[in-house]
Amino acid sequence: MKLNSISSLLFCIFLSTPLIAKSQEKPVPPKISPSIQQICLKISAAAQKHNLPPSYFARLIWKESRFDHLALSPVGAQGIAxxxxxxxxxxxLKNPYNYDEAISASASLLSDLKEKFGNLGLASAAYNAGSGRVNGWLSGKRYLPLETEDYVLSITGEIAETFTDKKHAIYLxxxxxxxxxxxxxxxLPIIMSRTKPMAKIIRKPWGIQIAGNFKKSSALRTLKxxxxxxxxxxxxxxxxxxxKTPMGKKSIYAVRIGANNKKEANSICIKLRRxxxxxxVSKN
Structure with a gap:
């Protein structure tokens, strides 16, 4: 009887004790924001450690988030990098909102991408669009999103096609x-500027091409x-x-409309044909 009472008591204690489940904790933004001095010193140190030009690396981080360590993009990209x-x-990288860890991880990733693709122009494109997209573009099977072309140009000062020569080095x-x-x-202040950082740009995965020309001005006239x-x-x-065109390296300027999915893209295309x-219709 006494044994049964003890067993019942232990069972009640077990039921009243909360179970601790192992779950992956979400990254928590730090309470104290880093100063711009701290951010710039970290960028300099990480660039030196991973053999990156500091001005190039600063431009890339600035383009990504405007040095906002709490940045969260519409697609879920987190932190300053x-x-x-x-x-x-x-x-x-355990916490993308930790600017110190994130900048180090970003420099390490860029260094690896440079090693893989041969220059910082292609590394920048891969950082933005992914290695698979850049490989597809280099092989002529895919194209770079307009967002990525702008990204590479604003960071390196040169168009993405310049870097298809893997030996081409960026101008420092x-x-x-x-x-x-x-x-x-x-x-470079920690504020939002008139130019949107990548953290605020929404990418649409599908596109409807409605015109194209080897000259941008002609493509725009066609659109008009x-x-x-x-x-x-x-x-x-x-x-x-x-x-790129299937014939070779020569490019065309395609006039496109963005869509969130294939169904939406097909629906728009059908309406235009009617x-x-x-x-x-093609995937971006």
Whole structure:
């Protein structure tokens, strides 16, 4: 009887004790924000450790997040270096919101991408669009998103196609010719600017091509004529995107409309065809 009472008591204690489940903790943003001095010093140290030009690395981090260590993109990229959770895990980055850890992981990743692709231009493209997309672009099977072309141009000062020659090295532009790196870096304030950082850009995975030309100006004129002929086109946001042709390295400027999925893209394309237009649906 006494034994049964003890057993019952132990059973009650077990039921009243909360079970501790092993779960992966989400990254927690630090309570204290780093100063721009701390960020610039870390960028300099990480660049030196991984053999990256500090001005190049600073431009890339600035493009990603405007030095905002709490940045969170619409697709889930986190922190000052905009790591996706899967990439952060792959690179051993425990907390993307920790600016010190994230900048170190970013420099390490860029160094590896440079080793893989041959130059920092292609490394930048791969950092933004992924290695698979860059490999596909280099083989002529895919094209770079307009976002990635802008990304590479703003960071390196050269168009992405320049770097298809893997031996091509970027021109080392200082942030400010009259200042040393740290002082010039500190002039990049931790605020939102008129130009959107990558953390705020929403990528659409599908596209509807409605026109194309080897000259950008001609492609835009075609778009203007199409909008005049098909009024329904005006409600869609169109953009130009440079992409390779199957014949070789020469590129065309494709006029495209973004879509969130294949069904939406096909629906838009059908409507345009019914209105007398022509279009092709493809994944970005």
């Amino acid at each position: 905009q790591f996706m959770p899967a990439t952060a895990k792959l690179r051993g 532009r200082p942030l400010e010719p009259t200042l040393n790196f740290i002082e010039a870096c500190k002039k 004529r199409l909008r005049a002929r098909i009024p329904s086109l005006k409600k869609y946001k169109a953009y130009t995107q440079r992409r 209105a007398g237009g022509a279009c092709i």
